[in-house]
Amino acid sequence: MPHGQQLSARMALLLRLTISTLCATGAYALLSCGGVPSAFSLQRNPTSRAVLCQRHPRIVYPLSRSRTAPLVLLLDREPRDDDKDVGSPKLLLSDFARIFSQAPATPATPQPDALTVWKSRAQQAAAPLLAAAANVKPLQILLGFGTALALVASSVAVTSSAISDFLAENQRGLVLERAILFGAILEDVNDAYVEQEVDIDRLFQTGVNAMLSSLDPYSTYENARQAEDLFLRTSGRYGGVGLTIGRDGDDVLVLGALEGFAFDAGVRAGDRILKIDNQPVRGLDLDRVKAMLRGEPGTNVQLLVQRDGATESDLALDLGRKLVRLPDIPLATEMRPGVGYIKLDGFTEGTADEMAAAIRNLALPDPDAAEAKPPLQALVLDLRDNPGGLLDAAVAVSQQLVPEGTHIVSTAGRVYGGEGSSLSYSSAKPPLLPPDTRLVVLVNRNTASAAEIVTGVVQDTDRGVVVGQRTFGKGLVQIVEPLPGGASLKLTVAKYYTPSGRCIQAMSYTPRGEERAVQIDGEDEDEDEMSSAYSNSIGKRVKDALRESFRTSNGRPVRSAGGIDPDIAVEPKAIGELERSLLQRGLFFKYAGEWLQQHAGAPQSQIRALDAAQESTYRDFVRYARAADAKAGTLAPHSRVLSEKLTALEKAIAASGDRQKSAREVQVLRQLLVEEDLAQFSSQKEAISADLREAVLARLTKPSARAASILSADPQVIAAVDLALDANKYSSLLAPPPSPSPLTTTAAAEPAAATAQLSSAQTVRTPQGRGVASSGARPSRQTMSTSSRDVSADQLKRKHFAAIAEELLAPSPEASVYG
Structure with missing residues (x-):
């Protein structure tokens, strides 16, 4: 059981124990006084009417030896003439009272009216109690009160000891103290911070995650939305159309379409969603767009999309909502x-x-x-x-x-x-x-x-x-x-x-x-x-x-x-700095849309045109990439690390104020680095051309077909397949090692693979919290x-370009959602 539930269960048990003890103590005190409260009540209000009830033998027997004899308690109202029997009125102290119906009369004897019965029985029942009250001594009352006080004190002591032991166990008391302190800090911030608008939820989440991150990077607090995302990632199911969407400016961009769902309905990566069920979506929050795409399986949703290179400017598509299962095996x-x-x-x-x-x-x-x-x-x-x-x-x-x-x-x-x-x-x-x-x-x-x-x-x-x-x-x-x-x-x-x-x-x-x-x-x-x-x-x-x-x-x-x-x-295929930069900036994905606009037509004709004009397409892409660099405003090397360090050096030189010669030399260095990057368009032409073709095909063909085509040039897959076909080599790798000779050193026992040199290619981390939004049951x-997922250079190449665009165009948790 979780610690929070354990604490709640034990505190509830202790509370029930305390209440039960106090109730038992009060009952004991009442019994020790022999029914004094009821008698005193009758003495203070002798004209009150009484009702018949019976509960405890100790109270009943002094009144009568019969088990059916009544105990007198006060009634709030006068009996009415239409009362059929003595048990009809609603009584006070219902937990202790039980109404007995009027004794059946013999057929030959006429029955008195109800008022006579009430008066007679009330007088009979009140007499013994008044006599008992007259015989009560102060010492008896003090003795009952002292006994009750002692029982209460002992129960409090036992309960306090149990609570103390519980809080001392596993530092629960310290945890409770710190929780109260954290709540007091939040309250002070909410009441007295200089800015009136304080987001308490954000402060709470920041504080909790800072605490958890000091333990390890995997322990986190998930708010309600993040918990839904987590449920989607672990269940892989939601009701929708099978789209992954992101934002490109104010436009809603399709980053991926699942086979068997939206892809089969005609949606392609790169499509811009204009309307959903005739409602424009440009500029809308992605959560709202997601909600419009989601829905009960079996219902339909109408999409109006704009596709680069399509024969029609706008495409109207009818998508059926289904229970979407995100595949783990693509x-x-x-x-x-x-x-x-x-x-x-x-x-x-x-x-x-x-x-x-x-x-x-x-x-x-x-x-x-x-x-x-x-x-x-x-x-x-x-x-x-x-x-x-x-x-x-x-x-x-x-x-x-x-x-x-x-x-x-x-x-x-x-x-x-x-x-x-x-x-x-x-x-x-x-x-x-x-x-x-x-x-x-x-x-x-x-x-x-x-x-x-x-x-x-x-x-x-x-x-x-x-x-x-x-x-x-x-x-x-x-x-x-x-x-x-x-x-x-x-x-x-x-x-x-x-x-x-x-x-x-x-x-x-x-x-x-x-x-x-x-x-x-x-x-x-x-x-x-x-x-x-x-x-x-x-x-x-x-x-x-x-x-x-x-x-x-x-x-x-x-x-x-x-x-x-x-x-x-086996190392993956090496990737150059220029190719990495182009992938990270999403230039392949963006250029694919421009190329398709220039070559409008049916998908098969576009694929043939792409294969027939690879050289001219590559030159055009080089022009596009250099124009993108010029649009950025300053010349910068494609290496992010080099660019950041160079910019920091320029700022430091400018801050000194008297290093004009050094500033000029840094500009020369920047220009030299940019020229070296441009030279990589020649040295990495084959790899960049393959990436360019893949980016265009990502808009036109099935993701599974593209993934299969990429494998044929993957050196790690080729090595794995070759080993799988070589039965002798496979068996020798799994065979028991030979018995060590006396001359064998300890180092010889280390696995041979441990000495393999791993690639020093830089690892690029995706934006933290690249999120998806989902709906469904709580996890x-x-x-x-x-x-936490790192994206290697090889992964950038092997992932289909819709997913790459998801990373590049959607850096924030709100940037990409499943619909």
């Missing part, structure tokens, strides 16, 4: 005869079902095919740029690959029952992929979290070979805890361990404990404790020399921390294993 195909390929982009609730369907389609014969395809001999599972997702989804996918009973992963953290507690996951059913099918897992630096769980179990159990680059190295697990108001808390609660027992977490965020004892790169041992704690929130990478060695099922050496080392290291408590 491509599953046969690369070569007998070699399947599956691209897995994430881990959500439906990933295991998608994976199972993809394996079956590749492994089973196609009854509609003209020729029978060869049996599936090998499978390449591409986990590059996969940021992770749900832990349960990673376990379910792993279960389809490894033998039944295989240990998949274990998680350890206090959330499982205290310090040192853990939870293990094992395969509970036979694998879907045949055990004799060779398996190659393709990874890179952006393979993280849940994707590393799958990679780790494949490598540690020797089920397959890992190819590519060292993975990201995220060995932490988060849970999503729903909060009041639709918000949620994503909190790191555990570490996970692969079957060999290693944790592959590459960064340390803990200021003390086990990670603190490990020497960290760049750590200053003279830092004070508080500054060290906050600096560790950024994270420090563990040195390679301190990574521990573990063994796979066959005895092959693998290492902890720092991510998962591939069995065969339930889920176990997640997600990673």
